[in-house]
Amino acid sequence: MTIQMNRRNFLFASAAVGGGLYLGISPQAAEAAEAGQLNAWVVIAPDNRIRIMASNPEVGQGIRTSLPMVIAEELDADWAKLEVVPTIADSKVYGRQVAGGSQAMATQYELMRKVGASARGLIVQAAATAWGVPAAELTTAKAMVMHAASRRAAPYGQFATAASALPAPDAASVPVKNPKDFKLIGTFQPGVNNRTIVAGKQAYGIDAVLPGMLHAAFEKPPVQGAKVKSADLAKAKAMSGVRDAFIVPGTDEYEGLSAGVAVIADTTWHAQRARTALNVQWTDSPAAFQSTATWEKLAGEAKGKPPAMAVHSSGDVSAAMARAAKRISADYAYPFIPHVPLEPINCTAQVIGDKVEIWAPTQNPEPGRAAVAKTLGVPLENVTIHMMRVGGGFGRRLQNDYMVEAAWIARAAGRPVKLTWTREDDITQDFLRPGGWHYLEAGLDAAGRCIAWDNHFISHGRDGKFARAANIGASDFPAGIVADFRVGATVLPLIHTTGFLRAPANNAFGFVTQGFIDELAHAAGQDPLQFRRDFLGAPRFIGDPAARGSYNTGRMRAVLDKAAAMAGWGRKLPARTGLGIAFHFSHLGYFANVIEASVAKDGTVKVVKIWVAGDVGRQIVNPAGAINQVQGSILDALNACQTHSITFADGAIEQRNFGDVPLARMDQTPPIEVAFLTPDYPVTGLGEPAYPAVAPALANAIFAATGVRLRRMPLDTALLKA
Template structure:
């Protein structure tokens, strides 16, 4: 576990193979002639090794954070290789941008970026094995075919398993991957089949697998205390009191450099157990320097947003048509204000990292979503050469965007160098909750106009978001000028104001979309009810008969695909055909993000005391023509929905005197298992390239929930998290 999985290929093995047409660059190394001995495993390329016993080892290049890529990416390779999945082992790659290109988990991009590349990796391995068999039998490769794990020559009845061909195949020159014919979907034996995640047996049996499980010889443990107010420096700390505690090896100040995303100021304590390091940290009695950030509070943010909402916007981001004239001529006008809070990623595995500094070189074991920027950050902060830093990618117990930042990696590396021994740094839950890069808060002030036929003829959104003093939105706090219903409403205006709030923010699962969808789809629902229209029919009319609007892969929005999932979810949920009991209702919402089109219907029952029971959620999604692993895909959608519901029902980060109030799951509530509803998932296949699933199913969940609450109670939810007291009878 400690050493991680190695690919065994050197950087000099790498060749660049350019695909035709689109200019896609494939970076996979090919085994050289004579490289493999008969008794040794044969490396056919960077990703594929075949052992003499017939087992195939396939490397997964991207970090595994629960999204299933350690299963799905090797499935793609194994499919085109025609491997026997029952004899495939998947290995986690180390971080190596020369061998593997960019390795990251984010943006639901693992499948769309690598689908064609990995297919050709597998096809190349298969071609080498066929060539080896054909050469041995004295026949043309075109006369041979494959079955799982075997090459077949039908004319003579001969066959050979991959293990017996491995050494010979490893000594051949690989063909140009662009010349190889790839499988048709009808011939798939692995892709498209329900496949358990490869790590599941280790997870359910409690085997060491995650970053927090890493153990090195002679390893010490560390905690790192940072100021409750973001960025404040250390004024004093009782280091002697900490050093006097049993088992403590080191206690020292860290001045910090590079800001919150690098090395923040703090106090490190290193001991022979993590518990002893933590107890010694409690003796520090650290005093922190004064900071302007201590003036920050959630109440102040609300006052700033309210003032901004009633003032002229900082700028107009988009203006189509004449919104003012359309509002003036509208048969009905509706105004509403929506708000949502900062929220934490709340990974069940808190941030952690293990580091060893030896002979001028740093070795790191990190549950990171973005290893190469972490390497560069460590190099810059510690004054090391990037090539002297090795990063082992370790499975993370949840990422959700939090582990795209790597400050915990820098902290571990710094402490390990100062300690003179391998060190595992583990944050407490309170550290994790109070030193995050939060989903940004946001405020929307909407105006909408309907004509006599109940169609939207005007839409205005004054979006207020946190950011810097120069008027730039914070990380993940912006909203695109093409956000729906832009381009679908003739008179559309998007105004933007930026509040100078210095709370650190960053991407959280479906960044931007996870909150904007709540506001936009909630207001669309209000307009539907004002028009006296069925909410599904109203949305279908809003989508109109448009096809693709904009440019695919950039600002493209395919209304036909969205209509398809909206109709599907209405069908499977029994929308309009299911009789509801008192204080029971269904709500609908849709959203496009991360190249995925999703629509959802939530059904809720609201008790007289306002408590909400989510009874069921139906989901329809379009992520292209191929679902790689239906088992993992369904799990991703279900997890996204539950994640979105959990955030809407109970999660909020607030600040007082510049410090985060919430510190653990008693004050920052996640959905419990007995509260989780069944989630019925349906995929609508379309003739489009396959895209990712880690994020796009989340955004419709909060508005579908809130629209269902309105259907059940007549009370509109315009602020998250939902307050049950507002729904109580009497």
């Protein structure tokens, strides 16, 4: 379970938009503060026990290890002896508490350095006062303060109470270490919870237990937007172990509380068993029109028409195409796909009067707090959220629909309730990664250089606007690379919920752009690696260097060259075996992949090995976690591009369980070699940027092995039979 600390006991910290950190404490809070509480993240007890607060959601990305490592480094604590303690959700104290966008390191690395250095400074100041010596004469190491001249040494705990009463230092003037002096940052460290996970003792959201807790199942419509027409509540209530069954009317808001039928029982098994007896009849839904076959037809019809909206246009694409020596066109497509985290969606809630307490495996607690408060009509500050360890999220748990459901059902039940979804719920009620189509044309000059690029992008939305995570940006690659460049879009109608999936948009766009660039290389009769190097051009920033979407072509070329060198690009390979290369810039990270794949005569594809080069700035905090993140991204993307697809018929999702969207097994996992470049740029995140270049690298390897170009995900290996 998480530890909830009284809000008065914190020295409040907040990050300004410009990146400054401000530490402060009121006299009243100082009087109430826990002895040795130096700021919102650091507590040092008189016996020298050190606690570092982990304030970000942990979804397996290792942030509850890496950010505390940053604090511990600057604090000069003994990493082997301190305790990392997860906090509750409280953005007023901790600022951004989100596992998404690979933003934790980008926004908090320097801040956490200041947190640790400020806490160390308070200890040193208190020790200097106690010993009557200048603070400049003191050194620290392993949670000890030393004064060489007098040969004195004492643990931090001896000064912690006095330090906690001192005024907070000016964060802007607090010195941090020169990276060459790092002792902890940059070393391989296991996750702080690894032992408890391996031993089966880690408390995930699904493990939450409260006194008097009941269990809930929630039957929702197969077609989103439908309401309950009738349900056999009496039959469900009569079953053993069942305490109640009732209709949830839902709200009329898009993405609000869904209508359905809740079953409350002694165990999850009893609740799910009774759910099968409900025989729910549903009203018609406005989403009944949804059909994969219909969307495919509409997308095909849109191909021959001008885009419904302009996204980006630079230069004169028509004129450039007219003077091109060669014009190449290709159609790419990708489906809806689900998140399928291994831990089923769940949430535990308790409602007492107008107070709500929630234990949730959430990636983004604050919007969940707001949604619960709004739906239940309680004050926002009355909703407390315990951020439980998350058994996989990949973006699904950025939305908190399950949190609202659990809170509503718990209030109706009058008891603490744990809501657990089935795998079928997970898939059919997912906030899916949107599908899309790209109708591409490019022009090459006589030297094989790309001089024009035109993309008619088709995806989903409502009222002519893109659905969540379905849009394409005006600055998306290769905007800024090709002078005569145009992107237009058409939106097909959709009501089912969509959401962000690891490397949102990029997870699909990488496949399209890098696959098409490979086609251009071959059309130009050039080596795919050299074509890409020439395509990127001289090292420079594309876009405003201060803007999040801008990127450095030199950094991209560096990872491209590194991955190629690792793989031995250009070496001779056996028959029906090929090397494919791809790169992508995503979430401030630069990654390039080379995949070696062999294709049997029956079309079976074997990924022999993957080489990955990445650049996320000047420092890798925890190489063990970083390598895990990259390998996880690679495997996630490799699995999705080969086996995952969600289709609709009569408004409903047709896939139900892992048999329909299988996950990769151990024997399908290829060796993955990872290398990091560390140029002198700010530290950024790793959860997502290694993902987008995987699918195109594989498709390009397949082409190199067989001469067959696969332009649709999931990759159809039936087309590869010799």
